[in-house]
Amino acid sequence: MAATSPRPRTIIDKIWTDHVVSQDPGAPAVLAVDLHLVHEVTSPQAFTGLRERGLTVRRPSQTVATADHSIPTTPRNLPMLDMAAAAQISRLEDNCQEFGVPLHGIGSPSQGIVHVIGPQMGLTQPGMTIVCGDSHTSTHGAFGALAFGIGTSEVEMVLATQTLLQRDPKTYEVRIDGRLAPGVSSKDIILALIARIGVGGGTGHVFEYRGEAIRALTMEQRMTICNMSIEGGARAGLIAPDDTTYEYVHGREYAPHGAAWDAAVERWRRLPTDDGATYDKSITIDANALEPMVTYGTNPGMGIPITSRVPAPQDEADPAAKRALERALEYMDLQPGQAIIGQRVDVVFVGSCTNGRISDLRLAAAALKDRHVADGVRLMVTPGSDEVKREAEAEGLDEIFKAAGADWRESGCSMCIAMNGDQLAPGQYAVSTSNRNFEGRQGKGGRTFLASPLTAAASAIAGVVTDPRTLPGIETLAAVGGR
Amino acid sequence: MAEPFRMFTSKVVPLNAENVDTDQIVPARYLKVTDKAGLAEALFRDWRFEEDGSLKDPPFVLDEPGMAGRQILLVGDNFGAGSSREHAPWALTAWGIRAILSTGFADIFRSNSLKNGVLPIVVSPETHGRLWDLVEHDPDAQLTIDLAEEGVMLPDGSTIDFTIDPFAKRMLLAGTDELGYLLSKDEDIAAWEAAHPPRIDTLAGTR
Numbered sequence: 297m298a299a300t301s302p303r304p305r306t307i308i309d310k311i312w313t314d315h316v317v318s319q320d321p322g323a324p325a326v327l328a329v330d331l332h333l334v335h336e337v338t339s340p341q342a343f344t345g346l347r348e349r350g351l352t353v354r355r356p357s358q359t360v361a362t363a364d365h366s367i368p369t370t371p372r373n374l375p376m377l378d379m380a381a382a383a384q385i386s387r388l389e390d391n392c393q394e395f396g397v398p399l400h401g402i403g404s405p406s407q408g409i410v411h412v413i414g415p416q417m418g419l420t421q422p423g424m425t426i427v428c429g430d431s432h433t434s435t436h437g438a439f440g441a442l443a444f445g446i447g448t449s450e451v452e453m454v455l456a457t458q459t460l461l462q463r464d465p466k467t468y469e470v471r472i473d474g475r476l477a478p479g480v481s482s483k484d485i486i487l488a489l490i491a492r493i494g495v496g497g498g499t500g501h502v503f504e505y506r507g508e509a510i511r512a513l514t515m516e517q518r519m520t521i522c523n524m525s526i527e528g529g530a531r532a533g534l535i536a537p538d539d540t541t542y543e544y545v546h547g548r549e550y551a552p553h554g555a556a557w558d559a560a561v562e563r564w565r566r567l568p569t570d571d572g573a574t575y576d577k578s579i580t581i582d583a584n585a586l587e588p589m590v591t592y593g594t595n596p597g598m599g600i601p602i603t604s605r606v607p608a609p610q611d612e613a614d615p616a617a618k619r620a621l622e623r624a625l626e627y628m629d630l631q632p633g634q635a636i637i638g639q640r641v642d643v644v645f646v647g648s649c650t651n652g653r654i655s656d657l658r659l660a661a662a663a664l665k666d667r668h669v670a671d672g673v674r675l676m677v678t679p680g681s682d683e684v685k686r687e688a689e690a691e692g693l694d695e696i697f698k699a700a701g702a703d704w705r706e707s708g709c710s711m712c713i714a715m716n717g718d719q720l721a722p723g724q725y726a727v728s729t730s731n732r733n734f735e736g737r738q739g740k741g742g743r744t745f746l747a748s749p750l751t752a753a754a755s756a757i758a759g760v761v762t763d764p765r766t767l768p769g770i771e772t773l774a775a776v777g778g779r
Numbered sequence: 780m781a782e783p784f785r786m787f788t789s790k791v792v793p794l795n796a797e798n799v800d801t802d803q804i805v806p807a808r809y810l811k812v813t814d815k816a817g818l819a820e821a822l823f824r825d826w827r828f829e830e831d832g833s834l835k836d837p838p839f840v841l842d843e844p845g846m847a848g849r850q851i852l853l854v855g856d857n858f859g860a861g862s863s864r865e866h867a868p869w870a871l872t873a874w875g876i877r878a879i880l881s882t883g884f885a886d887i888f889r890s891n892s893l894k895n896g897v898l899p900i901v902v903s904p905e906t907h908g909r910l911w912d913l914v915e916h917d918p919d920a921q922l923t924i925d926l927a928e929e930g931v932m933l934p935d936g937s938t939i940d941f942t943i944d945p946f947a948k949r950m951l952l953a954g955t956d957e958l959g960y961l962l963s964k965d966e967d968i969a970a971w972e973a974a975h976p977p978r979i980d981t982l983a984g985t986r
Contacts, residue, residue: 496857
């Protein structure tokens with residue numbers, strides 16, 4: 297009997313096999329791409345390449361562009377002062393026009409961070425292969441899609457052929473059992489995972505996040521986790537679709553409708569990993585034991601439970617790890633063994649493709665309602681898309697933020713990548729809901745503590761790194777809804 | 780299209796750091812370019828230069844005397860972590876780097892490097908330690924990189940073997956790029972498309 301039943305497969309294996317166009321002996325597979333997302337920073341040289349070779353975009357109808365990385369988050373009626381950024385955005389507009397690629401750029405009601413608008417418009421769907429010249433493309437894995445970042449040469453390949461050359465990825469099961477306590481969020485799950493396995497732990501693999509804690513998450517919470525797969529070294533990370541997924545996708549602009557919807561759901565229900573399928577690697581994390589996490593160092597793997605102390609280099613056995621920790625603490629100007637709670641904060645940033653969605657803003661607003669940002673602290677709230685901004689304003693979140701003393705911005709990548717003038721001054725400390733705490737990432741000399749929106753809001757109020765579980769009424773707060 | 784990758788001999792730039800991310804290799808503010816030129820100045824910008832554009836004192840390893848013109852980078856584990864910016868290998872090649880020796884590379888960086896004629900060579904921790912000892916003992920030691928034979932020749936005549944994806948090797952040695960290969964698969968792609976209706980129509984709203 298066993299001999300006749302098909303080999304159990306992971307969702308990763310299923311999506312992969314579904315998309316292999318052909319494969320020569322010894323060569324990587326030619327992998328079909330369902331959806332190609334394009335933005336202004338990593339695409340200009342690719343379009344130039346097409347032009348030089350006299351090529352066209354093979355499938356404009358499977359390609360979509362937006363401007364997000366270098367756009368200002370100041371009011372849209374102000375002129376762009378950064379001429380290089382303006383030129384790059386204008387180049388994107390010209391390229392999209394010339395090659396027939398639909399653009400949701402500045403002024404479009406659907407503009408936003410590329411990894412926010414894909415799901416928002418219903419472009420991101422289970423079972424798809426999705427690529428973008430951006431490492432946080434892994435975000436779309438939350439829908440049970442195989443989604444990963446590519447370089448500009450690959451952007452050119454996908455534009456020209458709607459395919460890529462890829463080696464079969466290894467699989468990495470990330471099982472999150474149990475349930476999160478109030479005040480502990482999906483951001484804390486992913487920061488805990490990366491702290492455990494390190495920033496190179498997932499190299500060569502695709503994560504599949506599974507388990508009770510994952511099933512209990514909303515789509516936006518799942519996106520936060522998948523988003524930071526790359527910070528664990530995995531080019532992609534995904535979560536098998538379930539009713540939560542279908543409910544989110546249903547009715548969105550580009551989602552299938554009517555009979556096509558029913559057929560799609562039937563197809564998607566076959567995607568989850570079969571019982572008995574095996575992975576190349578596995579790890580289990582107990583959600584019950586997780587605390588809010590915060591990073592103290594200069595890569596996302598340098599994270600600790602918020603009630604812990606900054607590690608000491610002398611406790612590091614491995615010389616390379618010791619040297620890295622010494623350098624990180626010097627850059628961050630933190631003392632070994634100091635508590636991270638109570639550390640001074642100058643700026644708090646709520647936004648990015650990691651935590652710039654409506655549920656993130658609702659949580660931050662709930663924490664800030666009838667409170668005020670601490671003296672000397674700048675709180676910047678940047679919605680992940682125009683749609684998120686409109687929704688937040690319809691709910692009055694902007695008024696809560698402004699009353700609390702926060703700066704309510706237009707949408708964009710903003711201070712996550714600090715390309716657009718939204719940046720830290722040298723030496724400043726930020727609690728940031730974004731994804732990278734690399735040296736200078738949020739501005740030359742700036743120092744980043746990565747954390748969840750609740751931790752960010754609590755820290756903005758106190759003016760120091762603060763455990764969100766100390767917020768009054770945290771049980772009610774943490775239950776503030778999303779989708 | 781890159782030049783064919785030929786055997787070469789060079790001294791080594793040693794960079795003693797792990798998890799070097801692409802934000803260090805090219806800071807984001809240098810990503811507003813629309814071509815690939817001029818990125819040598821952006822390479823490791825904030826590790827090399829003060830705010831006013833003067834070199835750090837002491838200088839970063841790239842700017843130490845005798846480093847200019849070296850084509851091999853020896854660096855710690857997980858080099859090229861973080862963002863997908865191909866500006867990282869563009870900047871490295873603009874400075875002159877053609878091969879990087881490490882115990883590991885981030886996936887996207889490795890892929891991007893191979894498309895730009897930069898050879899990422901993975902060695903074992905033991906071999907990595909041996910190479911460090913070599914360049915510490917003799918900073919002007921010359922290594923010969925032989926991709927065809929998959930070997931790094933040391934001054935004492937011994938060879939460190941490495942392995943590389945055979946397809947990537949073929950592409951590098953021929954100086955051809957993957958796009959040319961994919962374009963040659965047009966019939967396969969068309970057949971696949973005929974059998975698999977698109978799952979999305981991003982132009983639907985505009986029609």
